Every structure is written in structure tokens, then in C-alpha cells.
Amino acid sequence: xxxxPGAWREVALSDAEYExxxxxxGREPTPVELGMFGAMWSxxxxxxxxxxxxxxxxxxxxWVLEGPxxxxxxxxxxxxxxxxxxxxxxxxxxxxxxxxxxxxxxxxIVRDIFTMxxxxxxxxxxxxxxxxxxxxxxxLFDNVVxxxxxxxxxxxxxxxxxxxxxxxxxxxxxxxxxxxxxxxxHDRLTRAGASGVGNLLMLIGADTGRDGLHxxxxxxxxxxxxxxxxxxxxxxPFLEKLLLEACLELLEGDGVVxxxxxxxxxxxxxxxxxxxxxxxxxxxxxDRVPRRExxxxxxxVMLSESQERMLLxxxxxxxxxxxxxxxxxxxxxxxxxxxxxxxxxxxxDGEAVVAEVPAELFTDACPTYVRDAAEPAEAAxxxxxxxxxLSDLTEDDEAPGSVGAALxxxxxxxxxxxxxxxxxxxxxxxxxxxxxxxxxGDAAVVRLxxxxxxxxxxxxxxxxxxxxxxxxxxxxxVAEACRNVACAGGxxxxxxxxxxxxxxxxxxGYFQLSRAVAGMGAACRALGVPVVSxxxxxxxxxAESAVLPTxxxxxxxxxxxxxxxxxxxxxxxxxxxxxxxxxxxLGGSEYLAQGHDRxxxxxxxxxxxxxxxxxxLVQGAVADGLLRTAHDCGQGxxxxxxxxxxxxxxxxxxxxxxxxxxxxxxxxxxxxGEAATRVVxxxxxxxxxxxxxRCEAAGVASHRLGRAGGDRLNLAGASIAVDAARGxxxxxxxxxxx
Amino acid sequence: xxxxVGVITFPGSNGDVDALHALRDxxxxxxxxxxxxxxxxxxxxALVLPGGFSYGDYLRSGAIARFAPVVEPLRAFAARxxxxxxxxxxxxxxxxxxLLPGALLRNRTLRFHCHWTHxxxxxxxxxxxxxxxxxxxxxxxxxxxxxxxxADDETVARLEAEGRVVARYCDAEGRVGGEANANxxxxxxxxxxxxxxxxxxxxxxxERATDPLxxxxxxxxxxxxxLTMVAAQV
Numbered sequence: 010x011x012x013x014p015g016a017w018r019e020v021a022l023s024d025a026e027y028e029x030x031x032x033x034x035g036r037e038p039t040p041v042e043l044g045m046f047g048a049m050w051s052x053x054x055x056x057x058x059x060x061x062x063x064x065x066x067x068x069x070x071x072w073v074l075e076g077p078x079x080x081x082x083x084x085x086x087x088x089x090x091x092x093x094x095x096x097x098x099x100x101x102x103x104x105x106x107x108x109x110x111x112x113x114x115x116x117x118i119v120r121d122i123f124t125m126x127x128x129x130x131x132x133x134x135x136x137x138x139x140x141x142x143x144x145x146x147x148x149l150f151d152n153v154v155x156x157x158x159x160x161x162x163x164x165x166x167x168x169x170x171x172x173x174x175x176x177x178x179x180x181x182x183x184x185x186x187x188x189x190x191x192x193x194x195h196d197r198l199t200r201a202g203a204s205g206v207g208n209l210l211m212l213i214g215a216d217t218g219r220d221g222l223h224x225x226x227x228x229x230x231x232x233x234x235x236x237x238x239x240x241x242x243x244x245x246p247f248l249e250k251l252l253l254e255a256c257l258e259l260l261e262g263d264g265v266v267x268x269x270x271x272x273x274x275x276x277x278x279x280x281x282x283x284x285x286x287x288x289x290x291x292x293x294x295x296d297r298v299p300r301r302e303x304x305x306x307x308x309x310v311m312l313s314e315s316q317e318r319m320l321l322x323x324x325x326x327x328x329x330x331x332x333x334x335x336x337x338x339x340x341x342x343x344x345x346x347x348x349x350x351x352x353x354x355x356x357x358d359g360e361a362v363v364a365e366v367p368a369e370l371f372t373d374a375c376p377t378y379v380r381d382a383a384e385p386a387e388a389a390x391x392x393x394x395x396x397x398x399l400s401d402l403t404e405d406d407e408a409p410g411s412v413g414a415a416l417x418x419x420x421x422x423x424x425x426x427x428x429x430x431x432x433x434x435x436x437x438x439x440x441x442x443x444x445x446x447x448x449x450g451d452a453a454v455v456r457l458x459x460x461x462x463x464x465x466x467x468x469x470x471x472x473x474x475x476x477x478x479x480x481x482x483x484x485x486x487v488a489e490a491c492r493n494v495a496c497a498g499g500x501x502x503x504x505x506x507x508x509x510x511x512x513x514x515x516x517x518g519y520f521q522l523s524r525a526v527a528g529m530g531a532a533c534r535a536l537g538v539p540v541v542s543x544x545x546x547x548x549x550x551x552a553e554s555a556v557l558p559t560x561x562x563x564x565x566x567x568x569x570x571x572x573x574x575x576x577x578x579x580x581x582x583x584x585x586x587x588x589x590x591x592x593x594x595l596g597g598s599e600y601l602a603q604g605h606d607r608x609x610x611x612x613x614x615x616x617x618x619x620x621x622x623x624x625x626l627v628q629g630a631v632a633d634g635l636l637r638t639a640h641d642c643g644q645g646x647x648x649x650x651x652x653x654x655x656x657x658x659x660x661x662x663x664x665x666x667x668x669x670x671x672x673x674x675x676x677x678x679x680x681x682g683e684a685a686t687r688v689v690x691x692x693x694x695x696x697x698x699x700x701x702x703r704c705e706a707a708g709v710a711s712h713r714l715g716r717a718g719g720d721r722l723n724l725a726g727a728s729i730a731v732d733a734a735r736g737x738x739x740x741x742x743x744x745x746x747x
Numbered sequence: 748x749x750x751x752v753g754v755i756t757f758p759g760s761n762g763d764v765d766a767l768h769a770l771r772d773x774x775x776x777x778x779x780x781x782x783x784x785x786x787x788x789x790x791x792x793a794l795v796l797p798g799g800f801s802y803g804d805y806l807r808s809g810a811i812a813r814f815a816p817v818v819e820p821l822r823a824f825a826a827r828x829x830x831x832x833x834x835x836x837x838x839x840x841x842x843x844x845x846l847l848p849g850a851l852l853r854n855r856t857l858r859f860h861c862h863w864t865h866x867x868x869x870x871x872x873x874x875x876x877x878x879x880x881x882x883x884x885x886x887x888x889x890x891x892x893x894x895x896x897x898a899d900d901e902t903v904a905r906l907e908a909e910g911r912v913v914a915r916y917c918d919a920e921g922r923v924g925g926e927a928n929a930n931x932x933x934x935x936x937x938x939x940x941x942x943x944x945x946x947x948x949x950x951x952x953x954e955r956a957t958d959p960l961x962x963x964x965x966x967x968x969x970x971x972x973x974l975t976m977v978a979a980q981v
């Protein structure tokens with residue numbers, strides 16, 4: 010069948026890309042081949058714009074067991090255990106069908122983890138929405154949260170952490186990034202590359218339907234809502250639970266040499282990945298793929314994104330065992346092809362060959378693009394903002410215009426308020442290993458059963474800072490995620506990233522993407538955390554606007570003794586200190602956004618050497634049992650950090666000493682300005698000298714603030730009942746249950 | 748020789764391994780997982796139906812699991828007076844199998860709830876509360892979407908009269924109901940027992956409250972009763 014003129018544009022290939030395909034093949038592609046090229050050369054699978062940039066990120070360290078290129082990254086955490094983790098976006102599907110989009114996002118990232126032979130032990134989510142005042146945003150928010158819970162709760166994987174941020178730029182473009190962390194013995198780690206000519210390709214899990222056709226290409230174009238509602242997949246977490254258990258049991262024994270889940274571009278990408286990673290060929294027969302609908306064409310079978318499916322590479326003698334194990338989990342397995350030695354991906358429909366292409370043409374030959382980059386003039390203009398034009402706050406009770414009054418407003422900001430209305434809908438106690446649950450500390454801490462160890466994990470990005478300065482903002486994202494892990498007591502080991510950006514074909518979009526990756530690389534190198542996995546989501550824009558650039562960073566760290574961890578809770582009588590040299594300023598702050606409706610100024614500078622010294626000091630003090638209370642100063646600055654600690658502890662504080670001044674000496678910036686490299690700690694008075702000695706030795710600034718105690722928050726001339734602060738903060742995002 | 752405690756795994760159960768760890772590793776009672784197709788339960792001293800989403804809870808929570816092959820022998824085990832504990836989804840399965848009265852409805856908020864709660868022990872006359880005293884307050888996690896216990900007035904009156912309400916949601920001081928009854932259970936009921944007392948269903952998760960490191964270990968106070976059950980087994 011001939012390809013109709015322009016048909017390639019239907020699968021989001023450009024005219025030049027189609028010409029390239031003609032040249033590589035030396036002939037016209039078949040319709041099935043064209044669809045496969047469209048999927049594999051999409052931004053989602055082919056990383057056309059991001060690959061040259063991603064190559065610049067550090068990926069290696071002695072403890073890295075698996076870097077980018079596999080289904081997920083893996084690091085050694087000691088005791089023969091590997092921690093496997095990755096973050097992935099499901100932005101476009103969630104914009105259209107939020108419940109199923111978010112649910113299948115969780116399903117997809119969980120499959121990436123157990124495909125590696127690891128049991129998933131934790132989920133985190135990084136979410137972005139437009140303001141909740143708009144009904145559409147409230148609908149998206151409620152259903153995304155519902156979908157994450159609906160899928161993760163059913164699988165029995167605790168959702169232990171995450172973040173959510175609201176900004177107008179996410180109107181119509183919500184971001185849904187899901188991260189999964191799993192654990193496996195080193196020798197159980199499984200790769201996805203096929204090997205062994207003659208080995209069988211077996212498909213297990215769900216039958217194949219028409220759902221999700223063209224999902225990968227749809228994620229790679231602007232404005233999904235106007236185009237592709239029907240392509241969102243529907244999740245079946247019950248089936249995924251069975252698939253998870255069956256796959257992990259299969260990997261405990263012999264016979265299965267590789268595993269590859271069917272995600273974006275379904276059977277096409279899984280077959281191509283298996284062949285290209287293994288340096289072999291693969292032949293499959295779509296006629297042997299079990300269907301849930303009649304009349305499906307080979308094209309539809311190859312491009313379906315039906316969920317909960319897994320492709321196994323099995324030694325011929327292992328077929329019987331696979332069938333037995335899979336049957337025990339109420340699933341079925343079908344041999345759909347085998348591994349060949351000719352490097353070709355060959356697709357049959359019974360006797361007919363409907364596609365026959367060298368695997369490398371789908372992968373290595375995918376074009377990459379370096380685009381023109383130009384900073385959007387609007388961002389440069391915003392950065393030039395001068396805060397001295399604004400009236401300052403006073404330290405005067407809670408009178409209008411005082412720090413106290415502004416603090417209560419900030420606590421009620423959707424970007425600061427309690428996340429419990431979100432995580433209260435996620436099961437976070439299942440698996441009985443959650444040591445620091447969501448809301449209690451800066452990072453979640455999960456114990457590793459059978460060892461003394463635990464892992465700390467956090468996911469972060471300040472989208473607003475990235476919008477003002479993508480390079481600096483991305484540095485901050487890495488630093489903040491590491492700082493949060495360190496504050497909980499974890500030694501940061503490695504990072505995973507999810508690059509959420511607008512259209513890279515526009516100079517502004519490419520500027521943001523390329524500068525953010527550069528900043529991320531610099532921070533990862535300085536802090537010693539290689540990037541071991543990740544995902545890219547571009548074209549997050551509608552006709553009206555693009556999203557704030559959001560290079561989300563997930564970090565995993567290890568605690569050698571999980572009983573020595575820190576939360577943000579202090580105790581009556583504790584001394585309260587501020588550690589670190591970060592100088593607060595108003596640029597890009599939550600206070601400027603909420604109090605003055607301004608997103609402007611430059612994000613705070615970041616001294617990565619000072620940051621590393623602070624993180625090491627705090628992490629070491631927690632690991633040595635000296636500190637049990639540590640909290641990063643994030644959005645809303647010092648005053649909000651202190652208020653959060655008081656609320657979580659139900660113990661107030663008296664800040665008797667003035668905190669260090671900010672960049673310009675203003676009162677508002679001292680209390681509500683933001684900076685990196687600042688951590689509030691609390692400890693018994695008797696332990697203060699030991700901590701001070703450590704700070705002295707490490708060259709980390711230490712500043713006494715006051716003492717925890719009572720039931721009021723006494724700072725900046727204000728005296729606010731802890732209950733009143735909690736009241737302002739508790740139910741902004743929704744009701745609290747129980 | 749006692750088979751210890753059997754923890755029944757239905758397709759979609761996800762609290763089975765937690766219950767196994769709690770019993771075997773934290774309490775120290777022999778225990779193993781029991782596949783939903785097993786039919787010989789005679790050797791066990793007690794059975795636990797764990798939490799989760801059996802068969803996806805797609806029709807109604809627990810409604811399909813009641814047809815699993817293991818349920819008829821479970822029924823026989825219970826009829827002989829064998830101790831059975833259904834936790835969360837296990838409680839839902841026991842009501843669907845009519846081994847316990849009533850039903851678990853959608854939480855009154857229509858949302859999934861995950862938080863720690865207190866429950867007041869209302870009777871010590873079940874094998875699962877034998878080590879506790881009436882009025883004891885336990886702090887346990889809940890994690891459920893369909894957690895609101897419901898029975899008609901007549902049934903609730905009978906449960907009360909026969910002392911078969913096992914636990915009620917309360918505050919830290921043991922005051923029953925009010926905001927502590929977050930899911931909207933009738934009479935703040937968190938757990939009920941069969942007429943003989945040997946079959947107990949409980950919505951909160953004692954198997955998740957097994958270590959102060961996890962936020963509390965009150966669950967052990969209840970689950971330790973399994974030691975007695977297994978020791979008493981001939």
C-alpha cells in the first residue's frame with residue numbers, strides 16, 4: 010500500500026523527517042512502518058530535542074549500578090541491596106482525562122520499576138495546576154489526586170511524598186509527574202535487552218485494545234485537548250497488581266532473561282527497545298497477540314497503548330515455567346515472536362510481513378535537533394524588578410502591614426498550606442515501612458526490611474524560579490531535593506529528573522530547556538548526585554500560554570541507621586537555630602506573589618560549595634544522633650518554616666534573637682524572603698555546644714533564634730496562637746478526614 | 748503440630764505480607780500465606796483475611812472474593828469455632844460472605860481515608876480481644892474508601908445487646924463518635940463479631956501498628972492473642 014502524500018504529518022513526522030526515512034529505508038515505508046516511525050521518532054520516545062542536552066548530565070558514580078538507558082536507574086545502598094527509581098510525566102493524558110491520566114501515569118512508572126526486578130516500595134508525585142478558583146482546575150486537581158490514589162492504593166504501594174504548586178501558567182496544562190522507588194537484591198536486577206537468538210518473546214498481562222493509539226505522538230504536540238481526547242488509556246490496577254507479583258516471581262527463578270514493559274508506543278517501542286538494547290533482532294506476529302476488540306489492524310496492534318502489559322524474553326526451556334507462574338496469578342502468556350540474529354524488527358500478520366526495519370533506524374537514526382535559543386523578553390524584564398518600590402512590613406503585632414499578618418496570609422496560600430487534603434487520600438502506611446510519613450519531615454523515610462537501613466526521598470522544583478531564570482532555577486531544584494533528603498538524615502546518592510517544558514521549536518522554549526539542563530548538570534556535579542533516570546515532557550502549552558519551565562528533580566538518599574532520622578517536629582524547651590549562609594531576598598518569592606501579586610526579581614543566588622557543606626553537616630548530625638529536628642526554609646521563608654514546625658509539633662516558639670538580615674535589610678525579606686542553604690534545627694540546650702563545634706569546624710554559619718515552647722508563635726513582634734496558624738493553613742486545599 | 752496462623756491471599760490482597768510480618772516476625776507466631784484456591788484449612792489455629800482490593804473491589808468490596816474456593820472451608824473453620832480476623836478488605840469479605848452481619852459502605856466523605864485513629868475496645872469476649880480490657884483505647888491506622896459500617900437498626904440493637912460490637916472509633920481519651928467517626932459508621936462501629944465471638948471484622952489495621960518507629964505498636968496488643976490461639980490448638 011502506498012503512503013498518501015502528507016500522511017506522515019498524521020503521525021507527527023515533518024516532511025524532512027519523512028525524507029530521511031525514505032533515504033534510510035531506500036523505499037517507501039509500509040503503513041505499519043510509518044506508524045512505528047512516528048511513535049519511535051516522537052519527542053516522547055526519541056528525545057529529539059533533549060538527547061543532545063541530556064548527554065551533558067553526569068550519570069556515573071561508584072555506587073551507580075544502572076544509569077540512564079534502562080527502564081529505571083539503580084544505586085547501591087549497601088547490604089547487597091539496590092534501590093531502583095525513576096520519575097515520569099503523564100501531563101497530556103491528565104489534561105484531558107485527569108483521573109485515568111494520573112492513574113495510568115502511576116501504573117506506567119510502577120511497571121518501569123518492577124520490570125527491573127525491584128519491588129516497588131514508595132511512590133511520590135509532583136503536581137502542578139492552575140489556581141483552584143477556576144472550576145476546571147479544581148476538577149483536574151481532585152481527579153488527578155483521585156486517580157493517583159485509586160491506582161497506587163490498590164497496588165499496595167505507599168505514596169509517601171511529593172509536592173503540589175499552583176500558578177496561572179498551568180491553566181489547561183497541568184503537570185503530573187509520578188516517581189516510583191523499588192528495592193531489589195543486586196543479583197536480581199534485570200535488564201531490558203533481548204539476548205539469545207531463538208529465545209521466545211512472550212506477552213503477558215492485559216489483552217490489547219484500541220486504547221491509547223498514538224499516545225506517544227499526542228504527547229509531542231501542542232494543545233492535546235483540541236485534538237485527541239479518545240487516546241487516553243484506562244487503567245486496571247487490579248490487573249497490574251497480578252502482573253507485578255507474577256513478574257517478580259518469574260524473576261526469582263531461571264528462564265526469563267529480560268523484561269520490557271509496554272508503555273508509550275506499546276508493542277512497537279517494547280520490541281524495538283528489546284532488540285536495540287540487546288544488539289539483536291526481533292520478529293513478532295501480531296496475529297498471535299490476544300485482543301480485546303475484534304477487527305484490529307496490525308497497525309493498531311503495534312501502536313496500541315493498552316496498559317498492564319509486559320514483554321518477556323524467555324529461554325525456550327523456560328516457557329512452561331512462565332505459563333505456570335502466570336496462570337497462578339490468573340493471567341495468561343502468549344508466545345508472540347522470537348529473538349533473531351539479523352538486527353531487524355520484523356512484524357508479521359500471520360504469513361504476511363507488514364514491517365521489516367533495522368532496529369537501529371528506529372533508535373540511533375532518530376534525528377536530533379539543536380534549536381535557536383532566545384530568552385523570552387518578558388522573563389528578562391521581570392527579573393529586573395526592584396523591590397524597593399514596595400512598602401516594607403513592620404514588626405508590629407499582627408496589625409495590617411506587619412510580618413505577623415503577612416505570615417497568616419502566606420500560611421493560607423495554596424502553595425504553602427497543608428498537603429494533608431492530598432496525601433490523606435493516599436495509602437501511606439501499607440507495607441509497614443513508612444518511618445517518616447508525608448507531612449512530617451522534609452523527605453519521606455522508608456525502612457528497608459531485614460536491614461538497619463532506610464532510604465530518604467524527596468521530589469522538588471520551584472517552577473517560578475525556573476521561569477525567572479531556568480539555569481539558576483534548575484540548580485535550585487537539585488539543591489532543594491538533596492537538602493530535603495539530607496534534612497531527613499539521608500545521604501543523597503542519585504537523582505531522577507522529569508523535564509516539563511513548552512514547545513522546544515520556539516526559541517523561548519528551547520532557551521528554557523537548554524539552560525535548565527545546564528543548571529541541573531552543574532548542581533548534580535557539585536553535589537555529587539548523578540542523574541540515573543528520567544523523562545522529558547515537552548509541548549506543555551496551549552494557544553494561550555506555555556507552562557512555567559519545570560525540571561522536576563527526585564532524589565534518593567540512604568540512612569545507614571533508619572532509627573536516626575529527623576522530622577520537622579521540635580520539643581518543648583528545645584533550642585532553635587538557623588544554620589547556613591543563605592541570604593534571603595524577595596525575588597521570585599511566595600510573599601511577592603501572594604502579598605503583591607508579583608512574580609518578579611531574580612531567584613536567590615546559590616553557592617553550591619556552601620550548600621554541600623550545610624547538607625553534609627545536617628545529614629551527619631542526624632546520622633550521629635545529635636539532631637532529630639531539621640527543616641529547610643522553603644517557600645515563605647523563615648517565618649513560614651518556623652510556623653510549620655510549630656504546627657506539626659503543636660509546640661510554639663519564642664524567637665528572641667533577630668534572624669540574620671536579608672540582601673537589602675528590609676524587614677519583609679528578613680522574615681519572608683527566600684534563599685537556599687538555610688535549615689532550621691532544634692535540639693536540647695545541652696547539645697548546642699556540640700552542634701556549634703561541628704558548624705565551626707565545617708565553616709557553616711550558625712545563628713541562635715530562640716527556644717521552642719508554649720502554644721504561641723512569638724516572632725517579629727507578633728504572637729500568634731499555634732492553633733490559629735494551623736487554622737489558617739490546614740484546609741486550604743480541601744477538607745481533612747479523620 | 749499446629750499450622751499456626753493462615754493469612755489468606757486473594758487476588759488483589761495487598762495487606763497479606765504486612766499481616767504475615769506482624770504475626771511471624773513481630774509476634775513470633777508461626778504463620779504462612781494461604782492461596783485463595785487452597786481448601787484444607789484444618790491445620791491452622793487461626794485465620795486472617797488481610798486488607799487490599801480483592802478482585803479489584805470492582806463489583807463491590809469483597810463481593811467476588813466470597814466465591815473463592817477458600818471461602819467454603821473458611822466457613823467450616825469458623826463454624827467449628829476457629830478464630831478468624833478480617834482486617835479492612837478482609838472485614839468486607841466476611842460481611843459479603845455473611846459470616847458477619849452488616850456491610851461496609853463508601854466513607855461519608857466519598858473519599859479514601861488514610862490516617863491514624865483511636866478505637867475503644869468494647870468487649871474482651873472474642874479470641875482477638877481476649878488480652879485486652881473493655882475500655883482500652885488503641886491507636887491504629889485506617890486506610891479505606893469503603894469503611895463506613897452499616898447495619899439496620901434491628902441488627903445494630905442485636906449486636907449491642909449480645910456484646911458483639913468489638914471496637915468503636917473514639918478520640919485519644921476514649922470518647923466515642925463525633926469527629927473520630929470519620930467514615931460515618933453507624934454507632935461509630937469499627938469492628939464486630941460473630942454470635943460465637945470467634946469471627947471478628949475490624950476496619951483499622953492492627954498489623955500496621957507494630958513498631959514505634961512506624962508511629963505506634965498498639966496493634967501488637969491485639970495480635971498477640973494469636974499466640975494463645977495457636978498454643979491452645981490441639
